[in-house]
Amino acid sequence: MKKLMMMLTIVVLALAGCGNSDNSDTGSTEETKTLKVASLIKPMTEILDLVKPQLKEDGINLEVVVLSDNVQPNSALAAKEVDANFFQHVPYMEEFNRNNDANLVPIEPIYFANYGVYSKEYKSIDQLPKGAVIAMANDVSNIDRSLSLLAQHDAIKLKKKTGSYYTMKDVVENKQDYKFKEVDLLMLARLYDDADAVVMTPAYAAPLGLTPKQDALVTEGIENDFAITLVARKDNQDAEAIQKLAKAMTSPEVKKFLEENYDETAIPAFN
Structure with missing residues (x-):
């Protein structure tokens, strides 16, 4: 009987250990924040892909949602289907807000697409x-x-x-x-x-x-209000993940990428 009790105890402890291990893994997964950002074409999508590793180190899984027209990114953001978008200048965003009673807000200008x-x-x-x-x-x-x-x-x-x-x-x-x-x-x-x-x-x-x-x-040059800008909503503009994304997108690595690959076609809008 003692042997049987000892064996049962060992099994229970083993199962408990496995349970603790699973909980630990789950906790680790929950610490990773998924951030969905809608975009359209290069170099917008390339910039987002470039900052993925940096964000991953900060516990953020950046998911780039590539859409097919210039209406969907704002509609998806307003409907909270994505957390941010990166494809437009501020006047275009303001026009969407007026026409749709939306509350999209600019977070950070990234580059001037030289018109x-x-x-x-x-x-x-x-x-x-x-x-x-x-x-x-x-x-x-x-x-x-x-x-x-x-x-x-x-x-x-x-x-x-x-x-x-x-x-x-x-x-x-x-x-x-x-x-x-x-x-x-x-x-x-x-x-x-x-x-x-x-x-x-x-x-x-x-x-x-x-x-x-x-x-x-x-x-056109750069003396204008038409920089391609990271955009979010009024309700999430101060979220840590959004702010970390903005910081990553204005890093020296992104500036170097634009200068080396896009010359004057995408002029950095940040120092």
């Missing part, structure tokens, strides 16, 4: 003929941005801005009678063959083999 005007046929903006068709993205923030770029280089003149965005009604001088074709952002590259010129970011010019430095008729 430019591209043409398959013409080598300078002065060569564009009278009545030339210029394609641009059809959302109000990018119409504002496109018109501002054209005005910056004296292709058109705009009246003093009184609202949040420039619109076509603000064009007060268009000596060359340019025709503006507004299309979905993701359709811009397709217009390169058909329109006389297209106003677009490096991300959409790159698949065509175009860069601002070598191919754009004119470019």
Whole structure:
């Protein structure tokens, strides 16, 4: 009987030991925070992939959710399907907030996507003929941005801005009678063959083999409010995981990556 009791005791202790081991493992798993970030294309997705190891050391599992259009990332963030997104500039985010009664907030500007005007046929903006068709993205923030770029280089003149965005009604001088074709952002590259010129970011010019430095008729530079920005919600903007992500995305490693791989097409917006 004593032997039987001893054997039962050993079994119970062994099982208890296994249980403690499982609890320890579970605790370790629970300490890892999964952070979902919606994005679209390179170099946005590359930057997120680059910071994954650093975040993992901080107990954060960064999950990059790659979506197929420029509406889904904000819709998913507002619906709390993701924790943050990284694909847009602040004016675009503000437009979404107004139209959807949302509370998205900018966390950190990461890089300037050097906006430019591209043409398959013409080598300078002065060569564009009278009545030339210029394609641009059809959302109000990018119409504002496109018109501002054209005005910056004296292709058109705009009246003093009184609202949040420039619109076509603000064009007060268009000596060359340019025709503006507004299309979905993701359709811009397709217009390169058909329109006389297209106003677009490096991300959409790159698949065509175009860069601002070598191919754009004119470019925007960095004196603007259109940096591609990490965005979260008002309710989670101060979360530790979000702040650690912002810190990682503005690290010297990310700056070096952009400078070495994207030159002036993605200019760091941080020091």
